Amino acid sequence: MSSLTGPAEFGAGTAGGRFAAVGDVLALTGRHLRHLRRTPEKLIAVALTPVAMVVILGYLFASVITIKNSGGVEYHDYVMAGVFAQIGLTCIGITALGVASDMGKGLIDRFRSLPMARSSVLVSHTAADLVPVAISMVAVGGIGLLVGWRTDAGPLPILGGFALLLAFAYAMLWLGALLGMVLRNMEAINGISALALVILSFMSNSFMPLSGLPGWLRTAVEWNPVSTVSEACRVLWGNAPASSGGSLPMEHPVLVSAITVGALIAVLIPVALRTFRTAAVR
Amino acid sequence: MDIAIAAENLGKRYGNHQALAGVDLEVRSGTVLGLLGHNGAGKTTTIRMLATLLEPDSGSARVAGFDVVREQREVRRRIGLAGQYAAVDELLTGRENLVLLGTLLRLGRRRARQRAEELLTAFELTGAADRPVRTYSGGMRRRLDLAACLIASPTVLFLDEPTTGLDPASRMVLWKMVREQVAQGVTVLLTTQYLEEADFLADRIMVFAAGRTLAEGTPDELKQKVGEEWLEVAVATAEDLPAALSALGPVAVASPTVDETGNRISVQLADRMGSIATAAAALEGCGADVVDFALRRPSLDDVFFHLTGESKPGPNKSGENPTTTAEDGS
Numbered sequence: 001m002s003s004l005t006g007p008a009e010f011g012a013g014t015a016g017g018r019f020a021a022v023g024d025v026l027a028l029t030g031r032h033l034r035h036l037r038r039t040p041e042k043l044i045a046v047a048l049t050p051v052a053m054v055v056i057l058g059y060l061f062a063s064v065i066t067i068k069n070s071g072g073v074e075y076h077d078y079v080m081a082g083v084f085a086q087i088g089l090t091c092i093g094i095t096a097l098g099v100a101s102d103m104g105k106g107l108i109d110r111f112r113s114l115p116m117a118r119s120s121v122l123v124s125h126t127a128a129d130l131v132p133v134a135i136s137m138v139a140v141g142g143i144g145l146l147v148g149w150r151t152d153a154g155p156l157p158i159l160g161g162f163a164l165l166l167a168f169a170y171a172m173l174w175l176g177a178l179l180g181m182v183l184r185n186m187e188a189i190n191g192i193s194a195l196a197l198v199i200l201s202f203m204s205n206s207f208m209p210l211s212g213l214p215g216w217l218r219t220a221v222e223w224n225p226v227s228t229v230s231e232a233c234r235v236l237w238g239n240a241p242a243s244s245g246g247s248l249p250m251e252h253p254v255l256v257s258a259i260t261v262g263a264l265i266a267v268l269i270p271v272a273l274r275t276f277r278t279a280a281v282r
Numbered sequence: 283m284d285i286a287i288a289a290e291n292l293g294k295r296y297g298n299h300q301a302l303a304g305v306d307l308e309v310r311s312g313t314v315l316g317l318l319g320h321n322g323a324g325k326t327t328t329i330r331m332l333a334t335l336l337e338p339d340s341g342s343a344r345v346a347g348f349d350v351v352r353e354q355r356e357v358r359r360r361i362g363l364a365g366q367y368a369a370v371d372e373l374l375t376g377r378e379n380l381v382l383l384g385t386l387l388r389l390g391r392r393r394a395r396q397r398a399e400e401l402l403t404a405f406e407l408t409g410a411a412d413r414p415v416r417t418y419s420g421g422m423r424r425r426l427d428l429a430a431c432l433i434a435s436p437t438v439l440f441l442d443e444p445t446t447g448l449d450p451a452s453r454m455v456l457w458k459m460v461r462e463q464v465a466q467g468v469t470v471l472l473t474t475q476y477l478e479e480a481d482f483l484a485d486r487i488m489v490f491a492a493g494r495t496l497a498e499g500t501p502d503e504l505k506q507k508v509g510e511e512w513l514e515v516a517v518a519t520a521e522d523l524p525a526a527l528s529a530l531g532p533v534a535v536a537s538p539t540v541d542e543t544g545n546r547i548s549v550q551l552a553d554r555m556g557s558i559a560t561a562a563a564a565l566e567g568c569g570a571d572v573v574d575f576a577l578r579r580p581s582l583d584d585v586f587f588h589l590t591g592e593s594k595p596g597p598n599k600s601g602e603n604p605t606t607t608a609e610d611g612s
Contacts, residue, residue, distance in 0.1 A: 020388055024386055028382075031382055034374060105369065106366065106367040107371060109363065110363060110369040110383070113335060113361065114387060115359045115387070116388075
């Protein structure tokens with residue numbers, strides 16, 4: 001397939017190179033946003049899951065959970081970063097289903113037979129799916145404030161935390177795109193993305209500190225990007241407990257999470273684009 | 283004589299399965315080539331290669347003068363593709379679908395809108411233009427699909443089973459629209475499972491089986507390969523069969539074949555007009571109740587079954603009883 005990956009791929013040719021490729025992405029993103037507007041139930045489902053988590057964890061459970069050596073951090077403050085990080089995981093399934101349903105129909109064949117930049121199909125999918133991510137984050141933040149989440153951090157660290165969360169979610173959207181192309185089958189995608197959501201969010205410090213875990217498992221869980229991203233946000237927002245455990249990822253969560261999220265994006269995007277180029281529709 | 287599509291020795295393997303085993307084809311500009319064959323015969327693989335969606339393992343092809351592997355972009359500028367499933371977005375309206383594709387074809391916003399309007403009118407979709415495609419009937423969807431592949435006014439059109447699943451009326455509408463395109467000089471390569479469709483639309487037909495070409499020619503040439511016309515007589519009840527058979531005996535070249543479930547007799551005649559007259563008179567006199575009396579020419583069905591070496595389920599399509607009929611005599 002070497003000839004498919006040449007420079008001609010990116011909209012070169014007489015019609016105007018990269019500039020035209022941007023036009024393709026915009027046109028297709030418009031398509032996905034229309035889809036979103038016409039199926040609001042999808043958006044509601046995406047936003048509601050993390051909102052429910054905030055209510056359950058931050059309100060119902062918060063009264064019975066206290067964090068050891070917290071240094072004054074309440075559980076509802078602690079858990080917010082975890083729920084924000086979980087939004088990225090929830091959206092794996094959304095992108096996967098969107099991409100798989102496109103692949104299952106002849107429409108992708110038509111796109112592929114047009115003289116457009118092929119990469120724009122996935123770039124627009126993932127760009128458009130950032131909209132439900134952002135909406136979920138606003139909803140979660142709002143409900144969080146209602147249940148008592150507070151931060152005394154300045155605007156820059158707060159924005160830094162959200163930028164990290166968005167970057168992580170973006171990486172997860174590309175993982176979703178890859179999953180959608182590999183699995184194709186809707187039931188399989190639902191199953192796998194639910195499993196990924198449970199494993200990646202509960203095998204992390206999203207909802208509880210890791211002090212109780214045995215050594216080997218603790219190391220694995222601490223390096224889970226969900227853990228480092230959550231911890232980084234806690235540190236940035238002043239929601240982190242006094243003692244975080246002493247390991248490298250927990251001592252320097254901002255740096256470690258920035259590097260891991262950057263690495264995820266750097267790997268997932270080219271792999272997904274390549275999979276798309278070689279994927280046959282049937 | 284201008285060649286719009288030329289392929290040489292096209293081959294494709296999927297693991298152990300040889301999907302396409304060296305296909306050559308040539309389509310002159312402004313004509314229609316129909317690829318005929320069962321599911322899995324390699325028709326779709328051929329179309330996908332020519333439309334640059336799939337790279338051949340062997341061989342090469344040129345479409346509209348450009349190589350499908352090395353000059354994909356140039357090929358894509360000049361082709362329209364309608365796949366097996368109507369490739370339109372269900373959630374968008376008909377108009378939005380066309381405008382989106384026009385934008386992706388880089389017509390520019392204004393021109394894309396204008397072109398969408400033209401095509402909606404030409405394909406009688408103006409009334410439904412602003413409804414989501416989800417609410418369209420099968421025929422409307424296919425029409426929109428065909429309109430979508432005409433946005434950039436392609437010179438070569440690939441239609442992969444364009445009317446599968448359509449009712450006869452919608453099929454006829456779509457056929458007419460394809461013919462209009464051909465009349466305007468567009469070259470069409472279409473695949474179909476319907477012999478009737480190939481007969482109606484195609485100037486030349488290629489019969490495919492197991493990744494190979496079995497035969498190529500005009501519909502008439504292919505029919506001639508199968509042989510002579512024959513007389514088919516149907517009687518009202520099984521009791522009428524013996525009388526009719528003995529009446530037909532004198533005019534038959536070989537012994538007539540009988541399809542008992544349909545009470546039908548097929549017989550090859552020695553000479554045309556004389557034999558028809560003799561047969562008609564003999565049947566009239568024998569007392570059998572004749573309900574159908576017709577001279578049949580081989581249909582593309584017969585051609586297809588003849589070439590693929592399969593026996594055809596009885597001439598009356600009763601299915602159960604694969605009586606060998608006259609066309610196997612050639």
